[in-house]
Amino acid sequence: MLAYAVRRMLVSVPILVIATFVVFVMVSLSGDPLSELKTRNPPPPPRTLALEAHRLHLDEPVLARYWHWITGVLHGDFGPSVQSTQVIGPELAHRFLVTFRLIGVAMLLALVLAVLVGVVSAVKQYSATDYTFTFFGFLFLAMPSFWFAILLKEAGISFNDTVGNQVLFTIGDSSVYIEGGTWASIADVVGHMILPTISLALLSFAAWSRFQRASMLEVLNTDYVRLARAKGLRSGTVLTRHALRTALIPLVTVTALDLGAIISGAIVTENVYQWRGAGSFLLESIRHDDAYAVAGWLLIAATFIIAFNLAADLLYAVLDPRIRYA
Amino acid sequence: MPDRELAVTQRSQAQLVARRFRRHRLAVVSLAVLLALVLLAFVGGWLWKYSVVDLTSDESVPPSWDHPFGTDAAGHDTFAQVLRGTQISIGIAVLGALVATVVGTVWGATAGYYGGRLDTVMMRIADLVLTLPFLAVAAVLGHNVGGSWWLIAAVIAGLYWAYVARVARGVVLSLREKEFVEAARAIGAGDARIIFRHLVPNAFGSIIVNATVLVAIAILLETALSYLGFGVRPPDTSLGLLVSDAQTAVDTRPWLFFFPGLFIILIALTINFIGDGLRDALDPQQTRVRR
Numbered sequence: 194m195l196a197y198a199v200r201r202m203l204v205s206v207p208i209l210v211i212a213t214f215v216v217f218v219m220v221s222l223s224g225d226p227l228s229e230l231k232t233r234n235p236p237p238p239p240r241t242l243a244l245e246a247h248r249l250h251l252d253e254p255v256l257a258r259y260w261h262w263i264t265g266v267l268h269g270d271f272g273p274s275v276q277s278t279q280v281i282g283p284e285l286a287h288r289f290l291v292t293f294r295l296i297g298v299a300m301l302l303a304l305v306l307a308v309l310v311g312v313v314s315a316v317k318q319y320s321a322t323d324y325t326f327t328f329f330g331f332l333f334l335a336m337p338s339f340w341f342a343i344l345l346k347e348a349g350i351s352f353n354d355t356v357g358n359q360v361l362f363t364i365g366d367s368s369v370y371i372e373g374g375t376w377a378s379i380a381d382v383v384g385h386m387i388l389p390t391i392s393l394a395l396l397s398f399a400a401w402s403r404f405q406r407a408s409m410l411e412v413l414n415t416d417y418v419r420l421a422r423a424k425g426l427r428s429g430t431v432l433t434r435h436a437l438r439t440a441l442i443p444l445v446t447v448t449a450l451d452l453g454a455i456i457s458g459a460i461v462t463e464n465v466y467q468w469r470g471a472g473s474f475l476l477e478s479i480r481h482d483d484a485y486a487v488a489g490w491l492l493i494a495a496t497f498i499i500a501f502n503l504a505a506d507l508l509y510a511v512l513d514p515r516i517r518y519a
Numbered sequence: 520m521p522d523r524e525l526a527v528t529q530r531s532q533a534q535l536v537a538r539r540f541r542r543h544r545l546a547v548v549s550l551a552v553l554l555a556l557v558l559l560a561f562v563g564g565w566l567w568k569y570s571v572v573d574l575t576s577d578e579s580v581p582p583s584w585d586h587p588f589g590t591d592a593a594g595h596d597t598f599a600q601v602l603r604g605t606q607i608s609i610g611i612a613v614l615g616a617l618v619a620t621v622v623g624t625v626w627g628a629t630a631g632y633y634g635g636r637l638d639t640v641m642m643r644i645a646d647l648v649l650t651l652p653f654l655a656v657a658a659v660l661g662h663n664v665g666g667s668w669w670l671i672a673a674v675i676a677g678l679y680w681a682y683v684a685r686v687a688r689g690v691v692l693s694l695r696e697k698e699f700v701e702a703a704r705a706i707g708a709g710d711a712r713i714i715f716r717h718l719v720p721n722a723f724g725s726i727i728v729n730a731t732v733l734v735a736i737a738i739l740l741e742t743a744l745s746y747l748g749f750g751v752r753p754p755d756t757s758l759g760l761l762v763s764d765a766q767t768a769v770d771t772r773p774w775l776f777f778f779p780g781l782f783i784i785l786i787a788l789t790i791n792f793i794g795d796g797l798r799d800a801l802d803p804q805q806t807r808v809r810r
Contacts, residue, residue: 208647223663335787337739339746340762340780347769386762457654460741465766474746475655476740487659494652502650 198507205499211493214259217488221255224482226275249273249485262485266492272485275367276477281489285474289493291366292459292470298386299393300455304448311405312437315413327401333399338458342392342465349388363388368467389466393458397451404447409440442512449505452498537635538632539800546796549789556785557609563603569601571595571756582774589774592766601778604652604758607751611668612737615675619737620730622676624719625685630684631691642688648681656741658749667751671744675737685731686729690722728739735787758783 227245230237243252250258250273261382271281310330314323333341349361362368362385367378412418413436421435422428460472467473471490478486510516530538541547542733569575574594575586582589590595630641657674663669694700695718703717719726742759744750758779765775 204643205650206651210642211647212651216656219659219663223659286796331788331791332784335735335739335784335791337742337746337759337762337780337783337787339743339759340776340783342770343762343766343776344780453650453652456652457743460652460654460658463748464747476658479658479749490654491651494655495650498650498652 194507194510199504201503202499203504205503208499209492209495210263213263213488213492216491217259217262217484218255220479220482220484220487221258226251226482226484229481245277248277248460249275259486259488261490266489271489274478274486275481275483279486281486285486285493287488288469288471288474290416291468292456292463292472295366295386295389295393295462295468295470296455296459300397300448302390303394303401303445305403306394307405308437308441309442310398310402312409312432312440314402314406315409315440316432318410323406326406330399330403331460333395336395338392338396339461339465341395342389342462345388345392346465351402360384362389364467366466366470389462389468392465393455393462396458397448397455400442400451401447405440405444407517408443409436412436412440442482442509445509445512449502452501456494456498521800536800539585540796543796543799545792546799549792549796552785552791553789555787556605556782559607560605562600562601564606567596567599567602569596569599571599572754573599576761579772588778589745589772591772591775597761597775597778600756600761601758601782602774603759604756604779605782605786607668608738608741608758608759608783609754611672611675611741611751611757612734614669614672615679615731615737615741616730618676619679619733620683620726623680624687624722624726626680627684627689628691628714628719628722631688632695632710632718634692638688642684643715645681645684648678649685651678653678653740654743654747657744658747661744661749666750666755668755668757669749670748671741674744675740679733679737682733683726687719687722690725691718728794728798728801731790731797735790735794738783738787738790775798 225231226249227242230242230245246252250261253261265272269282271285274281274284310326314326317323346363349363353359353361362381365385366382367385368381418431418436421431426435456472460469460475462468463472464476465471471494475487475490477483478490547739573596575590575596576594577586577590578594579592580590586596586598588601590596591600626641626645630645640660657678660674660677661671664674689716700713700717703713708717740757741757742748742762745757745759746763748763751760753760755785762776762783765779769776785790
């Protein structure tokens with residue numbers, strides 16, 4: 194299994210190189226990173242422009258720039274940013290931590306809800322409960338994430354108005370200044386997280402609950418579940434110990450495959466709630482034609498997705514003894 | 520036993536599919552609603568008294584007979600804007616899904632048919648695309664290519680073909696060892712003929728179902744992209760752009776926010792149901808425990 198993991202990781206290296214290369218070239222060709230500087234009034238002296246171009250390696254061809262970047266990354270240097278006050282490496286680390294906090298909690302919430310709803314739907318197939326859950330599942334699948342997030346944000350604002358106190362925060366990932374020590378800042382972060390987490394979680398929840406329902410139905414129709422029932426086990430025991438444990442396994446793969454979609458969802462969610470996370474970093478960098486920053490972003494996001502998928506495949510082998518990797 | 524002749528009607532494949540589809544009531548209703556929406560957008564938008572660029576003297580008025588969806592602060596008729604947005608969003612999604620389906624089918628079928636090293640290389644490229652967070656890459660590409668609708672469709676197709684390729688390859692892999700392929704080869708059919716005349720038509724069921732669902736996914740990607748400012752740009756409009764413009768007006772002028780959102784949901788919802796019905800009709804093996 195270790196050899197398999199190592200081989201998978203080695204195979205993903207070219208994937209990362211090609212993906213970052215394509216994105217790097219696309220961003221480099223899409224606009225002039227110095228356009229903001231050039232349109233300044235009074236116009237900066239030519240020497241300043243030349244120095245800035247040199248700092249960003251713009252005096253070299255795109256291929257050479259990419260080479261600088263990829264060799265720099267190996268030493269932990271993510272290249273010069275168009276926004277001269279920003280150091281890409283540490284900024285990316287900080288921003289991704291904020292985003293992973295959101296993604297992690299949202300995925301956990303989505304998984305727990307999806308398993309609950311999926312199992313209930315499957316056990317009570319074609320009941321009113323099942324039809325209600327199915328209806329909402331389809332509805333959430335068809336709902337644009339940004340639209341729902343804006344709606345939830347408005348709901349949060351009116352909730353605050355009714356309570357007469359700012360309980361739910363709708364702007365930013367945390368307050369700039371907090372009084373009252375660690376507990377107060379934890380409470381502050383939680384208050385900022387509630388609405389964005391729900392917004393992000395509902396998307397995956399819809400897809401996963403449908404999947405969990407189908408997976409559970411399949412298991413409930415197998416012979417070994419029938420046997421467990423025939424032995425006279427209590428139905429609760431059959432459901433949790435025999436059926437659910439098997440029905441959960443496919444969800445591992447689906448969760449991993451959806452990570453890219455969740456990161457995309459986080460970009461939208463951060464935009465609606467004005468978080469300074471990885472998503473807003475990406476959008477700013479694209480607007481600034483900052484090829485180094487965009488490539489760095491993609492490198493981290495794609496590495497994370499690949500690692501997550503690998504972990505899911507390995508976990509699958511642990512959970513399902515029929516699968517062996519050689 | 521009364522002496523009655525047994526009536527046996529011959530039914531073509533298409534009739535069988537249509538019969539199975541009609542049995543899925545939700546899908547039939549969805550098809551009607553979607554057709555009505557498309558007709559409203561493409562014919563109604565053309566007939567409607569206001570166009571997208573018309574500035575009326577009514578500013579920020581709530582829905583009325585004159586302006587069914589109200590107007591915005593500049594005096595644009597929201598009904599006209601939503602219809603135009605629907606045209607653009609549906610156009611992008613359908614074109615994007617269509618191109619993705621054609622490219623993906625050819626790609627996946629070729630990889631699956633030849634197998635071996637070619638298959639490995641081709642599917643690795645598809646996997647590479649599937650590893651990426653689509654919205655991020657689409658934003659980079661959208662920023663690069665500018666805002667015309669068919670380029671946005673190309674961006675969407677450039678990402679989603681990989682999904683189709685996986686599906687098409689899977690089907691072709693299971694079909695290529697079948698007797699009819701062997702028979703075709705025995706009478707001297709070439710590779711291209713076997714792929715496009717024998718394998719792809721037999722994979723049509725899964726491919727059409729997949730393409731339908733892809734339209735719904737593409738609508739959601741396009742609207743998200745336009746919402747973020749990397750898709751369709753003013754002066755043209757899309758449903759995502761309309762929601763983006765209205766996001767500060769949810770409280771004060773809710774009609775600006777709710778109508779475009781409602782249209783997105785209706786389109787995506789009906790397409791998903793139609794896809795469900797088509798799956799039952801075209802691809803009975805794939806249907807999970809239904810009745």
